Amino acid sequence: xxxxxxxxEQAFADEVRTWLEANKPTEHMEPLDTQVGFEQHRGWEKQLxxxxxxxxxxPTEYGGRACSIIEWLIFEEQYYLSGAPGRVNTxxxxxxxxxxxxxxxxxxKDFFFPKMxxxxxxxxxxxxxxxxxxxxxxxxxxxxxxxxxxxxxxQKTWCSRGAWADWIFCIVRTDPESExxxxxxYLLVPADAPGLxxxxxxxLDGEPAFAELFFDDCRVSAEHLLGGEGEGWAVAMATASSxxxxxxxxxxxxxxxxxxxxxxxxxxxxxxxVDPSFAAEVADAWIKAQAYRWRTFQKAxxxxxxxxxxxxxxxxxxxxxxxxxxxxxxxxRLLGERGELASEWMSGYLFALSGPIYAGTNEVQRNxxxxxxxxxxxx
Amino acid sequence: xxFTFSDDQLLFRDAVRDLFAKECPPEAVxxxxxxxxxxxxxxxxxxxxxxxxxxxxxxxxxxMGMNELDLVLLLEEAGRVALPEPLVAHTAVGLAxxxxxxxxxxxxxxxxxxxxxxxxxxxxxxxxxxxLGAEAADGIIVRSGSELHLLEVESPNEAASFExxxxxxxxxxxxxxxISWTPSADTLLTDDPAMVDRAFxxxxxxxxxxxxxxxxxxxDMTVEYVKxxxxxxxxxxxxxxxxxxxxxxxxxxEFARPLVYQAAWALSTDADGAVRDVSGAKVLASDAxxxxxxxxxQCHGAIGYTVEYDLQLWLKRAWAxxxxxxxxxxxxxxxxxxxxxx
Numbered sequence: 001x002x003x004x005x006x007x008x009e010q011a012f013a014d015e016v017r018t019w020l021e022a023n024k025p026t027e028h029m030e031p032l033d034t035q036v037g038f039e040q041h042r043g044w045e046k047q048l049x050x051x052x053x054x055x056x057x058x059p060t061e062y063g064g065r066a067c068s069i070i071e072w073l074i075f076e077e078q079y080y081l082s083g084a085p086g087r088v089n090t091x092x093x094x095x096x097x098x099x100x101x102x103x104x105x106x107x108x109k110d111f112f113f114p115k116m117x118x119x120x121x122x123x124x125x126x127x128x129x130x131x132x133x134x135x136x137x138x139x140x141x142x143x144x145x146x147x148x149x150x151x152x153x154x155q156k157t158w159c160s161r162g163a164w165a166d167w168i169f170c171i172v173r174t175d176p177e178s179e180x181x182x183x184x185x186y187l188l189v190p191a192d193a194p195g196l197x198x199x200x201x202x203x204l205d206g207e208p209a210f211a212e213l214f215f216d217d218c219r220v221s222a223e224h225l226l227g228g229e230g231e232g233w234a235v236a237m238a239t240a241s242s243x244x245x246x247x248x249x250x251x252x253x254x255x256x257x258x259x260x261x262x263x264x265x266x267x268x269x270x271x272x273x274v275d276p277s278f279a280a281e282v283a284d285a286w287i288k289a290q291a292y293r294w295r296t297f298q299k300a301x302x303x304x305x306x307x308x309x310x311x312x313x314x315x316x317x318x319x320x321x322x323x324x325x326x327x328x329x330x331x332x333r334l335l336g337e338r339g340e341l342a343s344e345w346m347s348g349y350l351f352a353l354s355g356p357i358y359a360g361t362n363e364v365q366r367n368x369x370x371x372x373x374x375x376x377x378x379x
Numbered sequence: 380x381x382f383t384f385s386d387d388q389l390l391f392r393d394a395v396r397d398l399f400a401k402e403c404p405p406e407a408v409x410x411x412x413x414x415x416x417x418x419x420x421x422x423x424x425x426x427x428x429x430x431x432x433x434x435x436x437x438x439x440x441x442x443m444g445m446n447e448l449d450l451v452l453l454l455e456e457a458g459r460v461a462l463p464e465p466l467v468a469h470t471a472v473g474l475a476x477x478x479x480x481x482x483x484x485x486x487x488x489x490x491x492x493x494x495x496x497x498x499x500x501x502x503x504x505x506x507x508x509x510x511l512g513a514e515a516a517d518g519i520i521v522r523s524g525s526e527l528h529l530l531e532v533e534s535p536n537e538a539a540s541f542e543x544x545x546x547x548x549x550x551x552x553x554x555x556x557x558i559s560w561t562p563s564a565d566t567l568l569t570d571d572p573a574m575v576d577r578a579f580x581x582x583x584x585x586x587x588x589x590x591x592x593x594x595x596x597x598x599d600m601t602v603e604y605v606k607x608x609x610x611x612x613x614x615x616x617x618x619x620x621x622x623x624x625x626x627x628x629x630x631x632x633e634f635a636r637p638l639v640y641q642a643a644w645a646l647s648t649d650a651d652g653a654v655r656d657v658s659g660a661k662v663l664a665s666d667a668x669x670x671x672x673x674x675x676x677q678c679h680g681a682i683g684y685t686v687e688y689d690l691q692l693w694l695k696r697a698w699a700x701x702x703x704x705x706x707x708x709x710x711x712x713x714x715x716x717x718x719x720x721x
Binding site for chain 1: 380381383384385446602605606613614616617619621622623625626629630633634637638640641644645650656659662663680708711712714715716718719721
């Protein structure tokens with residue numbers, strides 16, 4: 001065990017930090033879930049891509065640096081500590097990306113990866129339907145084969161970034177007679193496909209970050225099927241595992257919030273009206289952010305030794321999502337009567353509140369932990 | 380960055396686990412409750428033979444010359460079996476502290492060999508008033524402010540005398556005593572505040588590892604029980620409320636454990652912030668033990684509330700160790716002070 005960064009790892013961290021200091025945008029950017037902000041953030045993705053930082057853990061042929069998992073974790077730490085902008089294409093890079101590596105054809109990889117990495121294609125997830133949230137396998141949107149195409153009919157909803165994304169990765173029912181997990185397929189849909197209409201929906205923070213998607217005889221090429229026809233559930237579970245595990249939420253973003261919380265605590269400690277008992281809440285949040293960091297480095301060691309993530313990803317997802325809420329809620333309490341005002345803490349809190357809901361609610365995650373990690377009976 | 384234990388460390392852990400499986404089953408812990416010294420007859424000698432007792436003493440004193448990181452996995456195993464032996468006081472704190480501040484003291488070599496036993500009572504601040512296992516100890520390390528003192532049973536020195544008065548713990552393997560003593564130049568071991576902090580951190584870290592092991596055992600027993608126990612014609616473990624109790628125990632352990640290992644590494648390498656890291660580890664480890672104690676009892680229902688059933692052996696140890704060497708609340712305050720100052 002050696003919990004210091006090696007000389008090479010330290011050099012990598014320095015390189016990331018130096019580049020970010022010199023290049024991160026200094027002018028104000030609109031929130032990435034506004035139409036203007038979306039395009040500004042697309043520009044930042046391109047800048048990252050041109051410098052080789054958009055997807056550092058990907059192979060070099062797709063614009064990455066083939067860096068190790070430890071280096072990727074270092075990159076994430078440096079990225080969030082630097083205060084650089086949010087990543088508008090996480091749905092593509094961290095959710096669809098790993099799934100495409102696992103299930104994509106060579107043609108699909110060669111076509112999609114470079115455009116995903118450069119921000120030319122920004123992706124949204126089209127999974128949930130009005131009557132299919134946690135119970136994803138009950139989804140009803142159909143895709144019927146018609147020659148070289150699929151004809152898609154149905155409705156998707158609560159699609160993050162769906163209002164302006166260029167592509168949407170959907171799960172659809174390709175066998176209309178099928179039920180539950182069978183007969184589903186994973187289909188990549190261009191947002192400009194004829195017969196697809198999008199309606200932005202205001203999220204809790206007021207930004208039109210969600211979209212409803214209406215498919216009315218929408219024609220999509222069968223070339224865009226990811227994995228085999230009828231194998232959509234297995235492909236989707238690979239994405240879900242990425243979503244819950246290391247890929248989507250590296251510790252970097254929570255460590256950065258924990259440091260900001262500690263700084264806020266230093267600023268406000270001693271203010272009249274600030275309850276000294278907040279000290280325990282701040283310490284607790286800070287300690288848990290460290291715990292998430294060390295669990296991740298521990299997991300990286302397990303993966304390097306041939307271990308797998310599997311259902312343990314649910315431990316990660318519950319922990320980071322509840323930690324994120326706790327840190328932001330603590331900050332808002334520290335701010336006292338200023339807490340309700342628009343601020344980075346408030347927007348962060350509103351975003352954090354979605355964490356225990358998306359990627360499978362934490363109630364579902366706790367069932368998964370009990371049944372698949374601990375071995376309790378399903379029924 | 381390498382967050383893995385060495386093969387040697389894992390093999391040592393496996394050997395100790397095997398020994399505990401044979402020599403420290405629940406019946407042995409129960410018998411310790413009835414015994415004169417609260418311990419398992421013969422077990423300490425076997426641990427000494429394996430090198431566990433003297434693990435932290437230097438090789439020149441007959442020990443293994445190993446550190447906190449080598450010990451942490453063994454303490455976790457000790458927690459799993461609710462080991463009623465003074466591994467925290469004697470090995471994790473006592474010998475390690477003597478090695479630092481009094482390397483020539485005869486109790487170091489005799490203690491490494493398992494011939495003498497050290498008791499340690501180091502409160503988070505102030506003066507020592509309670510000590511575990513003092514009645515049967517050959518030497519007692521105690522605290523007075525920023526000083527550590529060593530009280531020797533065999534000391535001819537009148538000034539170094541002390542008085543013990545037995546107190547009853549709910550965990551009857553834990554022989555607690557209140558102690559009255561007076562610090563003097565004759566008993567002084569060190570007046571280096573950093574050494575006092577380090578000794579306290581060693582105890583908190585070792586107890587954190589025990590807490591993680593205890594919590595894991597409480598969870599494992601609960602999972603087995605709710606899979607078997609049937610009500611309304613089904614195992615009680617099919618109920619979502621029970622599942623979530625179990626998942627919450629698992630979550631607490633899953634994230635306490637790496638923090639304990641990291642703190643062990645930090646203390647063993649004298650890394651910056653090591654004492655704060657230990658406090659963080661004790662916060663999550665104490666919380667995990669407390670939560671596991673509360674939820675495992677709830678999931679067991681009435682049978683868990685009986686003394687005939689073994690769950691109580693782990694419950695009572697968890698309550699004691701959660702609070703010993705600084706509660707979660709105390710260590711949270713330490714971390715908060717450190718954050719405020721940084």
